[in-house]
Amino acid sequence: MFEHHQAYLQALGQQAKQASYALANLSGEQKQQLLSAIAATLTAHSDTILAANRQDVVNARASGLSDAMIDRLLLDKARLNNVIADIDNVIRLADPVGTELESQLLDNGLRLSRRRVPLGVVGVIYEARPNVTVDIAVLALKTGNAVILRGGKETLQSNVALSDAIREAITAQGLPADAVQLIQSADRALVTGLLKLDRYIDMIVPRGGQHLQRLCAEQATIPVILGGIGICHLYADKEVDIDKAIAVIANAKVQRPTVCNALDTALVHRDIAAQLLPKLYRQLADLGVSFYACPQAKALADGFAVDIHDATEESYAQEWLALTLGIKVVDDIDAAIAHIRQYSSGHSEGILTDNIHAAAYFVNQVDASAVYVNASTRFTDGGQFGLGAEVAVSTQKLHARGPMGLEALTTYKWIGVGEYTARR
């Protein structure tokens, strides 16, 4: 890494840490005022923000981005208003900071409690959509954290305009603007450097694809919350209501196919495959789904006009994010679990069954952030889970698992109060 990168990142980290100390002192009410001020300033600067976004769109078209990508990065008046309106929802959430998780008087005379506190400094690396800039800044501030943002280069102008407005609002509240900092250079070396600022940053959240996740896992010396990759399965057990099972599978696949909790592979017990699969092919093909099926499953599609391919190791390991579904016939529940263990990304898995023992066994033996019985994988979501907000969806097991709400942006400290108490 170049020396000027090093110096830039060090300054960024120091400023964030310094700002975090001021944020740790704020009351819930002060943080609410801060967020209200941010909403107002964003509204006041709407024209500047939309103009910056138009520039991003012009650049995106010039560099040949697809219409779908351009739609993702586009902000219009209505979308920006929604982003700003969402701040009100965060304002209304309970502030987890300051809660004492337990408090006891120890035999040694010490009053010991565990108090929820901000993490300190959070680094978030994300792609495309500019609303993330506002979402993350607001969630971080709500929990008393400073944040360093690194957005995609496609939305740089928008992100600069948004973060400038946020920083203006922070300053106007008499707080350090560096509570929210945006890395404005598109240089990738800055990402690698950011991942090693363990002296200043307490947690890294990468919100992006497999490549970004691996980069963070491999390069970071800071704890990273991996997530957002969902290779999700539903297993239809032999004792199952076939029509209802198909309805859940269809929901999990087609209700919103481009997101991480959408279904990728349906596993079907061999005893019911001949009844379930022809119906499933027909219904899902009507919804525009194509299939990658094992030989046994493919044989059951004979005579239907469905788009069906041979399943492979690679297709089973695929997060489709599209109207495509893997299909595999399995001998029993253990074979289903073994398949899931091999291919799951630990996001969302489910069993469809009428048998209570099969359900309990599956729940116990499948290792994922969310395990469902007779429900769609699409439920794995901060909003659906009632968390009020979603920082990310974690697929790792430490600190936060599954949809991450405000608590995931906090840690705790032990507080021991004595009377000049010594240890015996």
Add this chain to the structure above:
Amino acid sequence: MFEHHQAYLQALGQQAKQASYALANLSGEQKQQLLSAIAATLTAHSDTILAANRQDVVNARASGLSDAMIDRLLLDKARLNNVIADIDNVIRLADPVGTELESQLLDNGLRLSRRRVPLGVVGVIYEARPNVTVDIAVLALKTGNAVILRGGKETLQSNVALSDAIREAITAQGLPADAVQLIQSADRALVTGLLKLDRYIDMIVPRGGQHLQRLCAEQATIPVILGGIGICHLYADKEVDIDKAIAVIANAKVQRPTVCNALDTALVHRDIAAQLLPKLYRQLADLGVSFYACPQAKALADGFAVDIHDATEESYAQEWLALTLGIKVVDDIDAAIAHIRQYSSGHSEGILTDNIHAAAYFVNQVDASAVYVNASTRFTDGGQFGLGAEVAVSTQKLHARGPMGLEALTTYKWIGVGEYTARR
């Protein structure tokens, strides 16, 4: 890394993961029986274990290890009996696995709960003392986890004998011996390789010095719990009971100087330095303490026969683990907090004061796993905190902070139960 290392580590990881599935199914009672069987088998194999330890001691002497180091690795009949007796304490602890942290019926019809489950596979890297082999294996099994152990080469024979006995007991209970695996080669490349087995290992706990901690932070692609490094401070505020403050400082320094929660630097408000420091020098010198003091503090030692040196950047950054104490006079509480922010390892920090506002301010502004008011830093300990066991002391903020009890060896999964419920 050599290919045979790669193959060995892959097998190790796969076997551990496979064993973890069997452990996840055990009831609390079955795990208690397993631990009882381990205690009995260790007792039955005492002679073999002690003989192996004698071999380690012979080798240690031959390679010129210090008497202190040899004492650390020595097992005699009494020490081994203590290690085995400690298993009974773990048996009696409540099993955190299976607890439902919350359970609610969502508006969308889903019954959603969060259930505490084992992490899966835990990797522990440690140095010297052979009792850690038993401690960690027992705590991991108690929480339904498989464990991969990498002990120090100085205790290899002891660790082999101990883990062989543990594995024999596991097998006799009809469970997979690979629930506990010991890396028997001293090759350091295996440690680096272990840190990258993210497909199989869910958490790495390094129990060792700064060098090991940094190695893990830099090399691991698996979440690591850093900890065990304590650069600890006590700040004597201007409103303080001088004699009582000195007693707490003395306790924090001398009660057990070789451990991570022992005091490293005392910070003293300038208004009371002239009263406090001469007394402190005298009392602590009598207990064998030597000092590294700032110029202002050193001047106050004139005329005393104490061993006092000039404090430096390096001395302030030192975890002494010995009867040595840094001393610094500070202008006010903010200067004390600034010093702590610069040099603290985030382990244990404290304020000595009669002023309630100073205490609250310090607790809020100091970022450490444990923050004390009028108490010794020596309290940061799983036993003192009533956790019943101590896996390690974490100085990072994610997952577990401070003394880690059984819960730190668990995670949770979200469980959603519906009635063939789809998302709208």
